[in-house]
Amino acid sequence: MSSDVLSRRELLKGTAGAGIASAMFLRPWPVQGLESGEPPRLLPVKELAGITARFSQSTDRVAHLLHRTTFGVRPGELERARQMGIEAWLDEQLHPERIDDSAVEAQVAALFPTLGKSAQELYDIAEEADDGGYSVAMELKRATLYRALFSKRQLYETMVEFWNNHFSMYHFKDDVAVLKTVDDRTVSRPLAFGRFRDLLLASAHSPAMMVYLDNESNVADGPNENYARELMELHTIGSDAGYTQTDVHEVARCLTGWTVDYNGEGTDGEWVFDAGAHDPGPKTVLGVAIAGGDPGALDGRRVLETLARHPACARFISNKLCRRFVADVPPPALVTRAAATFSSTGGDIRAVLRTILLADEFFAAAEQKLRRPYEFLVAALRALGVTQVTPDGLDNLIYSLYPLGQVPFEWEPPNGYPDVGAAWANTNGLLNRWNLASALTLGWFGDDVLVPVRGIVARSGAKTSAQLVDAMASLFLQRRLDEPDRARLIDYVAQGRPAGARVPGWYLNRQAPGLIALILGSPYFQWR
Amino acid sequence: MSKLTRRGFLGALGAAATLPGWFPRLAFAAPGRAASQRDTLVCIFLRGGADGVNVVVPFGDRHYHDNRPTIGIREPGVGPDRAVDLDGFFGFHPSLGPLKEVWDDGALAVVHAAGMPVNNHSHFDSMDWMERGTPGERRVLSGWLGRHLAAVDAANTSPFRAIGFGDLVPASLRGTIPATSLASIADFHLQGFEDQISRFQGTLAALYSGTTFLDVQALQTFGAVGRLTAADPGQYEPQHGAEYPDTDFGNALKQIGQLIKADLGLEVACVDLGGWDMHDTESDQMPGLLADLGAGLHAFYADLHDRIGNITVATMTEFGRRIEENASGGTDHGTASFMFLMGGGINGRKVHGRWPTLAPEALADPGDLAVTTDYRTVLGEILERRLGNPGVEQVFPGFVRGSYLGVCRE
Numbered sequence: 001m002s003s004d005v006l007s008r009r010e011l012l013k014g015t016a017g018a019g020i021a022s023a024m025f026l027r028p029w030p031v032q033g034l035e036s037g038e039p040p041r042l043l044p045v046k047e048l049a050g051i052t053a054r055f056s057q058s059t060d061r062v063a064h065l066l067h068r069t070t071f072g073v074r075p076g077e078l079e080r081a082r083q084m085g086i087e088a089w090l091d092e093q094l095h096p097e098r099i100d101d102s103a104v105e106a107q108v109a110a111l112f113p114t115l116g117k118s119a120q121e122l123y124d125i126a127e128e129a130d131d132g133g134y135s136v137a138m139e140l141k142r143a144t145l146y147r148a149l150f151s152k153r154q155l156y157e158t159m160v161e162f163w164n165n166h167f168s169m170y171h172f173k174d175d176v177a178v179l180k181t182v183d184d185r186t187v188s189r190p191l192a193f194g195r196f197r198d199l200l201l202a203s204a205h206s207p208a209m210m211v212y213l214d215n216e217s218n219v220a221d222g223p224n225e226n227y228a229r230e231l232m233e234l235h236t237i238g239s240d241a242g243y244t245q246t247d248v249h250e251v252a253r254c255l256t257g258w259t260v261d262y263n264g265e266g267t268d269g270e271w272v273f274d275a276g277a278h279d280p281g282p283k284t285v286l287g288v289a290i291a292g293g294d295p296g297a298l299d300g301r302r303v304l305e306t307l308a309r310h311p312a313c314a315r316f317i318s319n320k321l322c323r324r325f326v327a328d329v330p331p332p333a334l335v336t337r338a339a340a341t342f343s344s345t346g347g348d349i350r351a352v353l354r355t356i357l358l359a360d361e362f363f364a365a366a367e368q369k370l371r372r373p374y375e376f377l378v379a380a381l382r383a384l385g386v387t388q389v390t391p392d393g394l395d396n397l398i399y400s401l402y403p404l405g406q407v408p409f410e411w412e413p414p415n416g417y418p419d420v421g422a423a424w425a426n427t428n429g430l431l432n433r434w435n436l437a438s439a440l441t442l443g444w445f446g447d448d449v450l451v452p453v454r455g456i457v458a459r460s461g462a463k464t465s466a467q468l469v470d471a472m473a474s475l476f477l478q479r480r481l482d483e484p485d486r487a488r489l490i491d492y493v494a495q496g497r498p499a500g501a502r503v504p505g506w507y508l509n510r511q512a513p514g515l516i517a518l519i520l521g522s523p524y525f526q527w528r
Numbered sequence: 529m530s531k532l533t534r535r536g537f538l539g540a541l542g543a544a545a546t547l548p549g550w551f552p553r554l555a556f557a558a559p560g561r562a563a564s565q566r567d568t569l570v571c572i573f574l575r576g577g578a579d580g581v582n583v584v585v586p587f588g589d590r591h592y593h594d595n596r597p598t599i600g601i602r603e604p605g606v607g608p609d610r611a612v613d614l615d616g617f618f619g620f621h622p623s624l625g626p627l628k629e630v631w632d633d634g635a636l637a638v639v640h641a642a643g644m645p646v647n648n649h650s651h652f653d654s655m656d657w658m659e660r661g662t663p664g665e666r667r668v669l670s671g672w673l674g675r676h677l678a679a680v681d682a683a684n685t686s687p688f689r690a691i692g693f694g695d696l697v698p699a700s701l702r703g704t705i706p707a708t709s710l711a712s713i714a715d716f717h718l719q720g721f722e723d724q725i726s727r728f729q730g731t732l733a734a735l736y737s738g739t740t741f742l743d744v745q746a747l748q749t750f751g752a753v754g755r756l757t758a759a760d761p762g763q764y765e766p767q768h769g770a771e772y773p774d775t776d777f778g779n780a781l782k783q784i785g786q787l788i789k790a791d792l793g794l795e796v797a798c799v800d801l802g803g804w805d806m807h808d809t810e811s812d813q814m815p816g817l818l819a820d821l822g823a824g825l826h827a828f829y830a831d832l833h834d835r836i837g838n839i840t841v842a843t844m845t846e847f848g849r850r851i852e853e854n855a856s857g858g859t860d861h862g863t864a865s866f867m868f869l870m871g872g873g874i875n876g877r878k879v880h881g882r883w884p885t886l887a888p889e890a891l892a893d894p895g896d897l898a899v900t901t902d903y904r905t906v907l908g909e910i911l912e913r914r915l916g917n918p919g920v921e922q923v924f925p926g927f928v929r930g931s932y933l934g935v936c937r938e
Contacts, residue, residue: 214807214856222855226807229649229861239650245894248649370742403711405695412802413575415652418696425742426697427687427749428709434732435719442721485735492731514724522735523742 055524056482061363062086063478067528068325068369069093069357070154072379078478090357093155094193094350104150111391112143114181119207119269122178133177140181141171141408142394148378149389159192159349160184162324164409167203167235168416169212171409175260179208179269180409196317196347197308200235204304205271207260213414216259218252220279228252230414231304237312243286250283254290254299273297286310314342322356327368328420331361369528370421373404376433380440380520383476384451393448400439403432425526437520441513457512463502465494468515476519489518566680567840567873567914568788570781570797570828571673573659573698574821574845576804577651580865581851581886581897582814583624584638584879588617591886595852599810599859614638618879623818626826627868634876635829635836637935639867639906641884643899647847647892649861651805654846659699661904661924668925672904673796674703675923676911686793687752693780693799701798706748713764713783716756759790770831773823777801781828788832788839795915804845808856825870837872840914840936842907848897851886863896867906873914873936880906880933905929913938 059067062081066073069090081089092098108115114122114136126133144161151157164184169176183206191199203209210216213227228251233239257278261270275295282292283299288306290299307313318338322330334356341348341355356362371379377397381389389397401407405428411417418424438444440451460471469489473481481489490499493511497503519525586592587603601621604613611619612628618640620627630636644657646664657663661672670678677690690707692698701707710716720728729750736746764786772778780799787794801821806813825841832839848865864884870876881901884890892898904924909932911917921927 214858217808217856219855222853224807224854224856224858225860226805233650233652239648239653245649249894403695403715413651413805422702422741423696425745426692426707426709427745427752428695428711430742430746430749431716431718431753438720438728488731488734492727514720514728517720518728518731518735521732523738523740523746526742 055367055479059366059477059479062089064363064366065090065357066478068362069158070382071148071157071375072382073478074382075385075475087358090155090354093153094353096153096156096193099152101152104147104152107150108143108146111146112139114139115143115185117181119179119182120266122181123268126178133175136181137171137177137409138395138398140184141398142391144184144408145378145394145397146389148374149381149386155353156192159353160188162321163188163192163199165411165416165419166320167206167209168411168414169208169409170412173212173412175211175269176208179206179211179260182206182269183208193350193353196313196342196349197305199349200304200308201301203235204231204255204258204300207269207271210258210260210271215255218256218258219274219277220253220256223249223252223256223279225249225252228255232307234415236307236316237310238316241310241312241316247286250285250290251303253279253281253283254285254303258297258300308347311339311343314339314347317347318342318352318356321352324419325353325356325369326359326362327365328422331365334359334361367527370424370526371528372417372419372424373401373406373429373433374408375528376404376526377401377436379525380437381449383520384440384453384516385456386449386451388450390448393445396445396448400436404429404436433526434517434521437517438513441517441520443513453512453516454509456516457505457508462508464500465490465497465503465508465511466499468493468508468512472512472515472519473524476516477524479524481524485522485524489515492518565838566795566916567838567871567910568794568797569673569910569915570784570799570839570841571700572821572841572843572868573655573700573798573800574804574843575651575655575800575802576806576845577654577847577849577861578804578845578865579806579810579814579849579859579862580640580845581848582810583621583818584614584640584866585611585619585621586617586640586883586886587611587619589883589886591851591888595886597853599853599857615879617883620822621814621818623815624822627822630826630829630870631877633829635870635872635874636825637869637874637876638879639869639881639901639933639935640879641864641881641897641900642844642867642903642906643847643864643901645899645902647863647896647899649847651846651861656699658844658846658903661700661907662926670703671698671700672907672923673700673798674705674707676915676917677701677705677796678703679919679922680915680917681795684793684795687748687755688787688792689795691784691787691794691797693784693797694776698798698800701796706744708748708752710752712779713756713761713786717753755792759792761786761790766827766831768830768833770827771823772827772831773820775820775824777820778824778827781824782831785828785831788835806849806858807854807860808858810853810858812857825868829870840869840871840873840910842870842910843868844903850895851891851897852895863892864899865897867903869906869910869935871914871936875934875936880935901933902927902929905932906935909933909935 063078065086066078066081114125122136126136129135148157169180171177171180187202187206191202213230214224215227218224225248229248232243257274259272259274261272262268273296280292283290285303285306290302292299319330319335322335322338326334338352338355341352345351398407406417441453443451462468462471469486493515582601585601593600601611602609604611604619609622612622612625613619627636644663659671660668662668687708690701690705692701692707692709694711697707697709718725718729733750736743766772766782772782784797803817829836844867845865847861847863849859849862853859884898884900890898904927908920908924908929911923912920913936
C-alpha cells in the first residue's frame with residue numbers, strides 16, 4: 001500500500017514542476033489568533049472602537065432567530081415563523097427530514113451530477129478532464145451555494161457549513177479537489193445533527209482529511225504528526241487542554257497506517273488501514289495506556305473515542321457553537337450549560353443546539369455576530385428573492401467572493417474561516433461588500449443571476465419615497481430603521497421631493513437599485 | 529503522493545516562479561540614507577512554519593545531512609541543486625539564487641536560529657503570540673506593530689500609514705491606529721453608476737456615522753479610497769527593470785513599492801506568504817515557494833533602489849521544523865527558524881546570531897533547532913534604530929532583551 005503511494009510520489013518528481021502546484025496555489029495564511037483556544041479573547045475595547053449597540057431599536061425575537069439560524073430571510077419566511085412560533089419553527093429546522101426539500105434536491109441531483117459519485121468515479125472524471133480535479137471542485141462549490149440559496153432546511157445547511165469549516169480543508173491541496181465531494185456527502189451532511197463522536201470518526205475515516213492533513217503518509221517508520229496535532233488542537237479539545245508534544249507524537253503513532261487506497265483496482269480514493277505501516281507498539285495518550293499489538297485500526301479508534309469523550313471536547317465544541325450562533329465572545333454561563341448538554345447526551349449536536357438557541361443569552365445577543373462574506377452574499381440574494389441562477393451565474397457569484405476572502409472550501413490553514421467580526425470588518429471587506437451590493441442590484445450579473453428589483457418595487461406597493469424606504473427596510477432587514485438613517489435613505493430616494501409625495505413608478509424603479517444597495521451595504525445588513 | 533497530475537493548475541503558475549534567464553543583473557552603488565526620515569518597514573510573515581535549515585542551509589554543520597538524508601540540500605559545488613555559498617558554513621537554498629546579488633550588495637542579512645522562547649508547536653498559538661509580540665500569553669490584546677504605530681508620530685493621519693496586504697488585516701497591526709487592508713490598488717474604489725456614485729457614497733458614509741468598529745472601518749475605507757483617488761497612482765512601471773513574479777506575493781510587493789513611491793505616508797506594510805507547512809514532499813514544494821520569495825524580494829530591492837536607504841524588509845515565521853525529516857519526505861513542527869532582513873540600513877552580507885549547532889545535545893525538545901536569538905531582539909533593534917521608536921519596551925512588554933545583534937545601522 002504505502003509503496004504504491006511512494007511510487008506515485010516518485011512519479012511526480014519527474015513531472016516538471018508538479019510539486020510546485022500545491023505550494024504555488026496556496027493563498028497566504030491570513031490573520032490568525034482570533035479564535036483558537038479558550039478563553040475566547042475579547043477585542044480590546046480600550047484599544048479599538050468599542051463593540052456597542054449601534055441601533056436604538058433591535059430586531060424582535062423571531063427575526064433574531066431567523067437571522068442567526070438561516071443564510072438569510074427570504075420574503076415570507078418571517079411571517080411563516082411568526083405564525084408557527086419560535087419553538088415549533090426551531091423544532092422543524094432541527095429535523096430536516098420533516099421538511100420537504102425534494103424539489104431542491106432533485107435540482108441538485110440534476111445540475112451537479114458529480115455530487116453522488118464515488119471517489120474512483122471522481123478520479124476518472126478528473127483524469128478525463130485533465131484539470132487536476134478543478135471541475136469536480138467547482139461543482140461542489142456551486143452545489144453548496146445552490147443549497148444555501150434555495151434549501152428550506154436552512155439550519156441544516158448552516159450546520160453543514162459549520163462542520164465543513166470545523167473540519168476545514170483547502171480545496172486545492174492535492175486530491176482534496178476531488179475527495180472533498182465525498183467528504184461533504186459522507187461526513188458533514190449525514191451527521192450534521194448527529195452525535196459528535198460519529199462525526200469525528202467519520203472525518204477521521206475521510207480520505208480527503210487523510211490527504212489534507214497528510215495522515216495518508218503517516219507510517220511507523222517516521223510518523224507524520226500533522227493530522228494528530230490538528231485533531232487535538234482544532235477538531236476536539238483545543239490547545240489549552242493540557243496535552244504535550246509527547247501526546248501529539250503518541251496520537252500520530254496510533255494513527256499510523258490510516259491512509260488512502262490507490263491500488264488502481266477500482267477503489268482508488270477509499271480509506272484503508274495499512275497494517276504494514278502501523279506501529280503496533282504500546283502507547284500512552286493523555287495518560288491513557290493503549291496496549292498496542294492490535295491487528296486493525298483499533299488504536300486510532302480508541303484515541304478518537306477518548307478525545308470525543310474528553311470534557312475539554314464538550315467545552316471546545318460548545319464554545320465554538322456559541323461563537324457561531326450567539327456572540328464572538330460567548331457568554332461563559334451558556335457555554336457551560338451547552339457543554340453540560342453535550343456531556344449528558346453523549347455529544348448530541350441537536351440537543352446542544354436546542355440549549356443554545358432557546359437560551360435567554362441567545363436572544364439577548366443582538367448585534368454580536370457579523371455576517372462573513374459568504375453569508376453576506378447569500379443573505380442578499382435570498383432577501384432579493386432571487387430564484388433563477390444558472391450554473392454560470394453560480395460560478396460568477398463564487399468568483400465575486402474572492403476579493404472578499406471567503407470562497408467555500410478555500411481557507412488554506414486547517415483552522416477554518418474565522419467567525420469573529422474583527423477578522424472581517426476591514427477596509428477591503430467593506431469596500432468589496434458595497435461594490436458587490438451595487439453589482440447585484442444594478443444587474444451586473446446579467447441574466448445568469450436574475451435580480452428582480454422591479455418586481456420587488458411593484459410588490460411593495462410603495463407610492464412615495466418614504467413608503468419605498470420602509471418597505472425595503474422591512475424586506476431586507478426585518479426591522480425598522482433608526483429615524484436619522486431612515487431620513488438619510490428617504491433623502492437619497494426623494495432627491496429633494498417631499499418624503500410623502502406620490503412619485504411615479506418609473507422614478508421608484510430608477511431609485512430602487514441604489515436604495516437597496518445602500519441597505520445591503522449599510523451597517524444594519526452586516527449583522528447576522 | 530497525489531493521484532492527479534494537476535497539469536491544469538500548472539500552466540500559468542509554473543512559469544511565474546522561475547526567473548527568466550535575462551533577468552537584469554543588479555549593478556548599483558551602495559545606497560545612501562536620508563537620516564531625517566524614518567524607514568518604511570515591510571513585514572513578511574511566512575505562514576505555516578518555514579523550514580529555516582533548508583532555506584539558509586547550515587551545510588557546514590556535520591549533523592545536517594545525517595538528519596536530512598533525502599530532503600537535505602547539498603553543499604555548494606559544481607552542478608545543479610547545490611546550496612549557494614554565503615560564508616563557507618551557510619548557503620541559500622538553490623531556488624533563492626537571485627537573492628545572492630542583494631547579499632553581495634550588502635543589503636541582505638540573515639538571522640539564524642531566531643524565534644520565540646515559548647513553543648507549543650501549534651501554528652495558531654504561535655502566530656498569535658508572535659503577532660502580539662508576547663510569546664506564551666494573550667493578555668496584551670493589540671499587536672506589536674499596532675503598539676509601535678501608537679507610540680510614534682501621531683501627526684501622520686494618512687489612512688495608508690499601516691497597510692495589511694490581502695483580504696484581512698494581520699493581528700500584528702491590531703491597535704488604536706486603524707490599518708488599511710487592500711488587495712488591489714487598481715480595484716480600490718467604489719463602483720456604481722457614475723452619475724449616482726457621489727450621492728451614493730455620501731449616503732453610505734452617513735449611515736456609518738456611529739462609533740462601532742464597523743463605523744471606524746468604514747471611515748477608514750472612505751478615507752483610503754479618497755486619498756488613493758487623489759494620488760491617482762495610475763499605471764505602475766517598476767524601475768530598474770525589476771520583474772516581480774506574477775503571484776499574489778509578487779503583486780503585493782509591487783503594489784507596496786507603488787504606495788511607497790506615491791508618498792502616501794506608508795510606515796508599515798504587512799504581507800503574508802503561505803504554504804510553508806511542509807509535512808510531506810518538501811523537496812517538491814520548497815523550490816517554487818522559495819523562488820516566489822526570492823524573486824519577489826529581488827524585484828522589490830531593484831525597484832525601490834533609489835529609496836532603499838529608507839526601507840527595511842523583515843521576514844518572520846511562527847516556527848521552524850523538526851531537524852530530522854519524517855517518512856513522508858517532509859518535516860513536522862519545530863522551534864527556531866530564520867529571518868531575512870533587507871534594506872539600505874541593514875548590516876548585510878552576514879548571518880547574524882549564534883549558531884546552536886544541530887548536535888543532538890544542542891537540540892530543543894523534541895529534536896528542534898534551538899532559539900538563540902529572540903525575534904523581538906531583532907525587531908526591537910529595527911524599530912529603535914531604523915524607525916525612530918525610543919520606547920521599544922512598550923512594543924514588547926515584559927521582554928528583557930539582551931544586547932542588540934547589530935543587524936542594522938543607526
